[in-house]
Amino acid sequence: MVKKLWNGQSTPTIGLAPMDGVTDAACRFIVDRYGKPDVIFTEFTSVEGIERGIPALLQAFIHHKTDTSTIGQIFGYTPQAFYKAAFVICEMGFDGVDINMGCPDRAVARKGGGAALILRPKLAQEIIGAVKQAVKDWSEGKKLEDSELHNEIITYVRTFQEKMDIHPVRYLIPVSVKTRIGYDRITTEEWIQYLLEAEPFAISLHGRTLKQMYRGKANWEEIGKAAALAEKSKTSLLGNGDIHTYNDALDKIKIYKLNGVLIGRASFGNPWIFQNKTAPxxxxxxxxxxxxxxxxxxxxxxxxxxxxxxxxxxxxxxxxxxxxxxxxxxxxxxxxxxxxxxxxxx
Ligand SMILES: Cc1cc2nc3c(=O)[nH]c(=O)nc-3n(C[C@H](O)[C@H](O)[C@H](O)COP(=O)(O)O)c2cc1C
The missing domain is CATH 1.10.1200 (Non-ribosomal Peptide Synthetase Peptidyl Carrier Protein; Chain A)
Structure with a gap:
């Protein structure tokens, strides 16, 4: 099946992975300028925090104007809070909403967000449904002011729009998921099948379990299995984990029949990786x-x-x-x- 990615292209996507504390607005600007990846993600932001009305959290959503697809990432465990946060992402002019179901951080997982959602697939499906519903309601004209968000959040978003001259076009922006191959053991196929039932636009799969954190090697055979499952669906599958070079990215896409890959740590101080160049x-x-x-x-x-x-x-x-x-x-x-x-x- 020919699948289009965020940038409207059907060619394989090589994107910048979301990294909390790293891929902030300035980092994304520089990577975009010198690397021109096909897609870039923000750091993750707590939907429950947004729901509580903490505008400082929206700092993660500050972004420059660019033709490069820019996706806002959120994490949490409450469908209702996801619904509201998705409105913020739509209004701030992003090209997609990404749901984090892969963060291994104890503070996040203990409350049931991030990779802990792998243990609660029904809730994960509900969350994807809530975000899709928000995007649909927004695309059909529902206003930010009617989303039951705190006034501080609404004011922050409106100020950002004005400052950056953003006039978001209302359409069904894609809803995607970033996750891992399991919680404390590998359960790739079972878990990916659940996600596919909820029909996300794309799944970015890091080839490690939560238990592994960042230890050991990313398991690309498991990513390949997920790609085989996704191939029969409308959902694109992007692999992620331990890609060191641009050619490595191309090889992985070819060998494991992927719609793309995300590069994280190999981009540190090296935005040129996305252009297959080294800078003097x-x-x-x-x-x-x-x-x-x-x-x-x-x-x-x-x-x-x-x-x-x-x-x-x-x-x-x-x-x-x-x-x-x-x-x-x-x-x-x-x-x-x-x-x-x-x-x-x-
Ligand atoms: C410092 C750091 C912060 C991260 N923060 C996030 C995050 O906010 N959201 C997310 O989905 N993944 C996050 N990740 C995981 C990365 O997106 C990626 O899956 C992981 O680093 C493996 O890819 P790599 O080997 O290319 O770095 C983070 C990783 C690192 C190293």
Whole structure:
């Protein structure tokens, strides 16, 4: 079956995986600019937090204007809260809603969200249904003001729309799921079958169980089994886990007959991976500095601290790189960064 991905193309998608604490607005801007992946995801955001009316959480949904498909990711355990949060994503101008059913974090899983939903497939189906219903209601004209969200959330969204000049076009934006191959043991086929019954637009599958966290190797044979199941459905299947290079991504797509893959950690300090390029040191250092400026522009209220790791990731493979990285882990301003980078001989 020919399947179109978020960007309307039927060619295999290579996207940037969602990563909490990493793929913030500035990171996505830089990856988009230098990598041009086919799709990018936000960090995950709690639907129960949005329902409680905590506008600070929506910082994760700040995004730049781009032709690249940009998907808002949410997590939680309450269908009603998912319904409301989906409205926020629609109104903020995203090209899709992604539901996290893969996070292994104890704090998330203990409450029943993230990968814990693998143990409650009926609830997972209900959640997909609630998000689809929200997108449908929104596409048919239901207003944000009628979604029973707190006023603080509505004000945040309206302010964002105005500032970024966003006028979302009402259509059925795709609802997708990102998950793992099992909870404490591999249950890929059983679990994927449940998800397919709810007909998500796409499933991104990380080839590890919750119990594995990030240990061991991603199991691509299991991802292949899921792809075989999804092939007969309308749902696209993207594989994920331990992809190190662009060619690795192409190989995985071909071998396991996938509609695409997501790349996570291999993109750290390396947005060029999506173009199958390596950047010379000079370019990487210039990009590190640009990353700082974009961060200050897009998210001036965020703490500079969250930039430090990105800066360190750009600085590899030259004499005394470890010393420079140590110094970068202490910076607080763009001037600090400029001073340190200027000491690197070109
Ligand atoms: C720091 C970090 C944060 C992550 N946060 C999220 C998240 O918010 N949502 C999500 O679905 N997956 C999250 N993941 C999982 C990644 O999307 C991806 O599935 C995982 O890193 C495996 O892919 P990789 O080997 O290409 O990195 C996170 C992973 C890392 C390393």
């Amino acid at each position: 040191l000079e370019k990487r250092l210039a990009t590190a500095l640009e990353h700082c400026h974009v961060f200050m522009n897009l998210t001036p209220d965020s703490h500079f601290l969250s930039l430090r790791k990105h800066l360190a990731w750009y600085c590899k493979g030259f004499d005394h790189a470890a010393h420079i990285r140590d110094q970068l882990m202490k910076v607080n301003t763009i001037e600090d960064v400029e001073e340190i980078l200027s000491t690197i001989p070109s």
